Amino acid sequence: MIIATGEASPNPSIHIWNIITLEPYKIIETNHKNGILHLAFSKDGEFLVSVGYDRYYSIQVTNWMSEEILVFRNTDAAPILDVTFHNYNRYEFVTVGYYNIAVWQIEGRSLS
Numbered sequence: 306m307i308i309a310t311g312e313a314s315p316n317p318s319i320h321i322w323n324i325i326t327l328e329p330y331k332i333i334e335t336n337h338k339n340g341i342l343h344l345a346f347s348k349d350g351e352f353l354v355s356v357g358y359d360r361y362y363s364i365q366v367t368n369w370m371s372e373e374i375l376v377f378r379n380t381d382a383a384p385i386l387d388v389t390f391h392n393y394n395r396y397e398f399v400t401v402g403y404y405n406i407a408v409w410q411i412e413g414r415s416l417s
Contacts, residue, residue: 309353309369311341319344319355321369336377337363343388347395354398356385364388364400366411378416380407 307330310320317340321331335341337357344355351370357363361379368375383402391397396411409416 307350309344309346311335311344311355313340313358315339317341317357319353319367319369331369331372333367333369333372335365335367336374337365343385345388345390345398347390347398348392349395352390352395354388354390356388356400362402364409364416366398366416376411376414376416 306324308322308324312318315338317335317337319333319335319341320329323330335355338359340358342356342358344353346353351368353367353369355365361381362385363379365374366376383404385400385402387401389399398409400407
């Protein structure tokens with residue numbers, strides 16, 4: 306019953322919305338710069354991964370309910386075109402870019 310949108314600004318935030326009332330539910334600060342390209346919820350709805358529109362296409366995973374940033378990491382200068390969580394494992398997600406497909410594993414406060 307929620308949706309997430311990302312801002313295009315020097316210090317973008319993620320906005321969580323109630324899809325029934327169209328009212329804002331939360332505004333979550335990020336470490337991204339210049340904007341947010343992609344967002345995806347984990348299948349259990351607890352985690353939210355975002356991809357930044359910055360020089361190194363940063364990735365941030367947030368527990369959106371508590372607004373806790375679990376992981377933040379820069380990738381590289383190749384654009385990321387999409388992101389999605391694994392269907393049965395909220396600690397794993399995939400990014401797709403021009404030159405690669407990457408499977409990411411959340412391990413504590415880092416990504417491998």
